Amino acid sequence: MNRRAFLRGLTAASTLPFATGCTEGEADSVVATGSGQVRGSVRAGVHTFRGVPYAAPPQGTGRYLPPRPVEPWTGVRDAIAPGPTPPQPPTPPPLDFFAPPIAGTDYLNLDIWTPGPGAARLPVLVWIFGGGFDTGTTGLYDGTAFARDGVVFVAMNYRLGAEGFLFLDDGVANVALLDQISALEWVRDNIAAFGGDPGNVTVAGQSAGAMAIGTLLTMPRAEGLFQRAIMESGAGNLCYSTGTAREIGQRLVDKLGVAATRDAVATVGVERVLAAQTAVMKDLARQPDPQRWGGEPGCRINMWRPTVDGTVLPAIPLDAVAAGAGARVEVLLGHNSEEGRLSLVPFRSLDSVSETELATAMALYRLPVDRALAAYRTAYPGASPGALLAILQADWFYTVPGLRLADARAQAPAATYMYEFTWRSPQFDGQLGSCHFLEVPFAFDQLGDPRMHWITGPTPPQQLADLVHGAWVQFAATGRVNWPRYTPARRTTKRWDLPPAVVDDPYPVRTLWDGIALT
Numbered sequence: 353m354n355r356r357a358f359l360r361g362l363t364a365a366s367t368l369p370f371a372t373g374c375t376e377g378e379a380d381s382v383v384a385t386g387s388g389q390v391r392g393s394v395r396a397g398v399h400t401f402r403g404v405p406y407a408a409p410p411q412g413t414g415r416y417l418p419p420r421p422v423e424p425w426t427g428v429r430d431a432i433a434p435g436p437t438p439p440q441p442p443t444p445p446p447l448d449f450f451a452p453p454i455a456g457t458d459y460l461n462l463d464i465w466t467p468g469p470g471a472a473r474l475p476v477l478v479w480i481f482g483g484g485f486d487t488g489t490t491g492l493y494d495g496t497a498f499a500r501d502g503v504v505f506v507a508m509n510y511r512l513g514a515e516g517f518l519f520l521d522d523g524v525a526n527v528a529l530l531d532q533i534s535a536l537e538w539v540r541d542n543i544a545a546f547g548g549d550p551g552n553v554t555v556a557g558q559s560a561g562a563m564a565i566g567t568l569l570t571m572p573r574a575e576g577l578f579q580r581a582i583m584e585s586g587a588g589n590l591c592y593s594t595g596t597a598r599e600i601g602q603r604l605v606d607k608l609g610v611a612a613t614r615d616a617v618a619t620v621g622v623e624r625v626l627a628a629q630t631a632v633m634k635d636l637a638r639q640p641d642p643q644r645w646g647g648e649p650g651c652r653i654n655m656w657r658p659t660v661d662g663t664v665l666p667a668i669p670l671d672a673v674a675a676g677a678g679a680r681v682e683v684l685l686g687h688n689s690e691e692g693r694l695s696l697v698p699f700r701s702l703d704s705v706s707e708t709e710l711a712t713a714m715a716l717y718r719l720p721v722d723r724a725l726a727a728y729r730t731a732y733p734g735a736s737p738g739a740l741l742a743i744l745q746a747d748w749f750y751t752v753p754g755l756r757l758a759d760a761r762a763q764a765p766a767a768t769y770m771y772e773f774t775w776r777s778p779q780f781d782g783q784l785g786s787c788h789f790l791e792v793p794f795a796f797d798q799l800g801d802p803r804m805h806w807i808t809g810p811t812p813p814q815q816l817a818d819l820v821h822g823a824w825v826q827f828a829a830t831g832r833v834n835w836p837r838y839t840p841a842r843r844t845t846k847r848w849d850l851p852p853a854v855v856d857d858p859y860p861v862r863t864l865w866d867g868i869a870l871t
Contacts, residue, residue: 381393383545388426393432398465399466399499400464402431402432402435403436406419406422406538407422407531407535409457416524418530435454437491438509438515441630453489454491459509460535463506465494465496468547472547472548476504476505476539476828478535478555479493479557480556480562482558498828501825503825511527525597529664530573533568551579555568556582559788567588570669572666582684582685589757596644597657604628608620633655649712649713670756673757674760679766683761683768692787731860769835772858773849775794777807777809793807833846
């Protein structure tokens with residue numbers, strides 16, 4: 353049996369035959385949603401719908417308020433071209449391919465790929481992009497391979513930066529997370545018309561998207577909207593207290609010279625708000641603090657984060673998970689072994705990182721510096737300070753938070769599975785390594801996309817994409833993968849490389865982080 357037949361077989365066992373809205377070769381496909389009809393396109397048996405609204409366009413003060421329902425329309429709305437993207441500052445080259453912008457106001461929208469609209473009741477995967485909560489769009493991601501293999505794939509745009517995370521202690525918080533819930537509610541109410549099963553939904557995301565999923569696991573309003581979660585390089589660990597969130601909000605309004613109200617912020621216009629965000633980030637960079645907004649050597653400022661406001665997000669996600677939140681959601685999570693190289697290598701050589709910078713980062717992470725230096729050098733003999741800094745950043749942001757989340761789910765009835773992506777990119781003379789984001793084109797089986805070659809190189813191994821993408825499809829369809837579930841006793845982990853391997857507790861400096869606060 354070939355790969356494609358096997359993957360389709362995973363979903364076909366529990367679904368009806370595909371009921372397509374049009375035959376191969378037709379130019380469009382029309383589906384009725386709760387707000388009106390949308391017209392998508394068909395190519396190679398995959399029906400694609402772009403820019404489908406799940407909430408009303410944010411306007412005026414509404415840019416900083418929770419999402420409102422979509423206004424119904426008459427006739428058939430074209431959903432063939434990509435929709436607008438949320439306002440955001442420009443991403444510096446060469447990383448600007450992550451967030452190709454499209455102007456417009458109707459940016460609370462979804463992209464959908466399906467093998468065929470109708471009554472198939474296929475598994476659904478909803479993607480939440482990363483980008484530090486201030487950049488990113490759905491435009492980089494192509495769900496064709498998921499649809500080809502029997503999964504209805506949905507990617508959401510949501511508000512970023514101040515629009516999504518501004519906290520002014522006025523009873524409004526986490527607007528971006530409310531956008532994500534609104535999108536999931538739209539999926540619950542409409543995805544059956546696209547061939548999906550609203551009772552078999554997996555949320556998946558990378559980096560900030562995975563961080564968001566870590567919060568959604570614990571949010572009362574998200575309960576029941578998804579049954580599985582895939583978290584790639586993120587575990588809900590970046591959250592603000594109300595005090596820090598209020599400080600960030602005040603810094604922004606001070607830059608704008610307006611009162612600390614949403615009405616006042618809205619009156620200055622989008623471009624001024626984006627400029628003020630950038631100015632505040634420059635100020636914060638002079639006060640590095642990993643437990644709040646970042647800025648340690650080799651790291652960007654993460655100015656915008658979810659806020660533990662007590663209502664939308666009732667508690668620190670890790671604490672809520674330990675108390676049983678999300679216990680019935682099956683979870684697949686992991687990280688890449690050299691995450692930090694993406695924030696270092698494109699801008700400076702690893703060889704330029706000094707011992708002082710490495711020690712400074714360790715001190716800012718509140719590690720015992722002498723013991724930490726000895727532990728990392730023992731675990732990674734011969735590694736340069738730059739190589740160690742990239743691994744250290746991976747441990748701080750992704751590896752250790754993921755392990756803590758998995759440990760907190762030890763008594764959960766639903767399984768947790770762990771992976772580590774270790775295949776190394778040949779780009780930048782091999783220095784890019786197993787960096788942040790590298791697993792995404794493999795998980796999407798999107799290696800043929802030229803935009804991805806900047807990070808994968810021109811000839812990445814298709815065999816590895818077959819394996820990783822296949823595991824994601826299998827998990828979305830069944831909640832299972834082909835390696836044992838994670839337990840604190842063994843910490844079984846799938847290592848994605850060629851050949852792949854299953855290993856126990858491959859985390860040589862794990863205990864060094866015991867007791868270190870991550871937020």
